[in-house]
Amino acid sequence: MNEKTVPATLKVGVVGVGWAGQQHVKAFSAIDGVEIVAVAGMETELLESIQSEFNIPHGFARWEDLVELDGLDAVSVAVPTFLHAPITVAALERGLHVLSEKPLARNGEEGAAMVAAARKAGRVLDVVFNHRRRGDVTKLKSIIDEGALGRPYYAKASWLRRRGIPTLGSWFTNPELAGGGPLADIGVHVLDYALHLLGEPKVISVSASTYSELGSQGRGGDVNYIAASSSHKFEVEDFASAFIRLEGGVTLLVEAGWASYRDQADLMDFRVYGTDGGAELRAAQSHEISEAGLRIFTDDDNGTSIDYEAETLEDGNHPAVVEEFVNAIRAGENEWGSHDGSVALSRALVIDACYTSAREQREVRL
Numbered sequence: 001m002n003e004k005t006v007p008a009t010l011k012v013g014v015v016g017v018g019w020a021g022q023q024h025v026k027a028f029s030a031i032d033g034v035e036i037v038a039v040a041g042m043e044t045e046l047l048e049s050i051q052s053e054f055n056i057p058h059g060f061a062r063w064e065d066l067v068e069l070d071g072l073d074a075v076s077v078a079v080p081t082f083l084h085a086p087i088t089v090a091a092l093e094r095g096l097h098v099l100s101e102k103p104l105a106r107n108g109e110e111g112a113a114m115v116a117a118a119r120k121a122g123r124v125l126d127v128v129f130n131h132r133r134r135g136d137v138t139k140l141k142s143i144i145d146e147g148a149l150g151r152p153y154y155a156k157a158s159w160l161r162r163r164g165i166p167t168l169g170s171w172f173t174n175p176e177l178a179g180g181g182p183l184a185d186i187g188v189h190v191l192d193y194a195l196h197l198l199g200e201p202k203v204i205s206v207s208a209s210t211y212s213e214l215g216s217q218g219r220g221g222d223v224n225y226i227a228a229s230s231s232h233k234f235e236v237e238d239f240a241s242a243f244i245r246l247e248g249g250v251t252l253l254v255e256a257g258w259a260s261y262r263d264q265a266d267l268m269d270f271r272v273y274g275t276d277g278g279a280e281l282r283a284a285q286s287h288e289i290s291e292a293g294l295r296i297f298t299d300d301d302n303g304t305s306i307d308y309e310a311e312t313l314e315d316g317n318h319p320a321v322v323e324e325f326v327n328a329i330r331a332g333e334n335e336w337g338s339h340d341g342s343v344a345l346s347r348a349l350v351i352d353a354c355y356t357s358a359r360e361q362r363e364v365r366l
């Protein structure tokens with residue numbers, strides 16, 4: 001796509017056919033006026049079955065071949081994290097819009113190069129933060145924004161698993177390929193929606209700890225997760241905790257763990273305390289347990305406690321993110337500048353600071 005015009009039918013390519021790439025294919029295929037013209041992935045049989053199920057004419061084993069295909073308007077990047085930056089930059093330089101999976105990149109430096117490439121190309125760079133599009137999170141956002149909790153001053157966001165290392169020995173456990181462990185993988189989701197819920201306050205400093213007590217012993221692997229596996233050693237953290245100071249004296253605690261001795265539930269938990277009310281959001285996903293809930297705690301005019309379960313909104317998840325990406329492209333070039341990946345970069349910089357803090361055992365200012 002060389003002109004800054006928007007074609008009637010958007011031609012899209014998806015790189016990666018693992019769990020994430022499949023969500024992209026399903027979501028694009030459900031949007032009128034979007035045609036998936038190519039997919040890329042190294043699993044030949046899976047690639048062919050996706051091509052046949054979704055009627056996709058081109059299939060490639062190498063991402064380079066997909067990005068060079070003539071006639072593309074946009075590319076989705078759903079591959080191991082070390083490939084996010086090279087694919088994104090190559091696609092932007094060809095004038096394509098890019099939707100990248102989270103985390104933006106292995107670190108802030110790579111992420112900054114992606115954002116700079118989007119600005120230089122004048123194209124959209126969106127990053128998949130699907131958890132902020134869950135119905136419980138969007139409901140809580142509207143409750144906070146309408147002032148029902150007063151001024152939020154303290155929040156805690158965690159995503160913890162008992163045995164949830166996404167395949168021991170896969171690319172996820174190699175820092176060169178993944179950039180980090182659960183903090184970069186699932187912590188980035190809860191960090192993202194926590195800062196989004198709190199109204200994007202400036203991050204002042206972080207103080208973090210990381211541990212690698214179970215993964216390094218070959219424990220804590222999720223037998224139900226099927227990321228492409230090889231013989232990588234476990235060289236990332238399996239648990240991380242961060243104390244994050246935000247502007248206005250607000251504190252955010254983040255915990256992200258693939259494995260620790262705790263309840264079996266794969267639990268996402270968010271709590272926020274405000275001057276007029278508080279909220280607790282729980283989303284547990286495991287093979288045995290599934291629960292979700294948003295509870296609000298406040299007082300009536302007489303000071304009597306009112307606690308209630310809020311009805312959550314419809315889940316958006318990947319389809320909502322993909323739809324927003326398509327809508328941003330279709331909105332035309334005036335809209336593209338506000339989709340330059342900079343929110344994702346701000347998350348990457350916080351995560352970089354957490355790793356520095358943990359490594360050097362000190363508080364790091366941003």
Ligand SMILES: NC(=O)c1ccc[n+]([C@@H]2O[C@H](COP(=O)([O-])OP(=O)(O)OC[C@H]3O[C@@H](n4cnc5c(N)ncnc54)[C@H](O)[C@@H]3O)[C@@H](O)[C@H]2O)c1
Nearest residue numbers: 016017018019020041042062063078079081101102227228
């Ligand atoms: N947003 C979410 O909820 C979510 C969930 C899972 C994963 N992810 C992210 O999605 C990305 C992929 O994760 P996954 O779990 O699907 O991984 P995966 O290992 O299951 O799949 C990776 C895919 O990339 C392909 N690939 C690797 N190298 C390639 C190359 N050189 N050329 C073409 N294809 C190549 C593989 O063949 C495979 O199809 C990661 O960045 C991960 O963080 C996001």
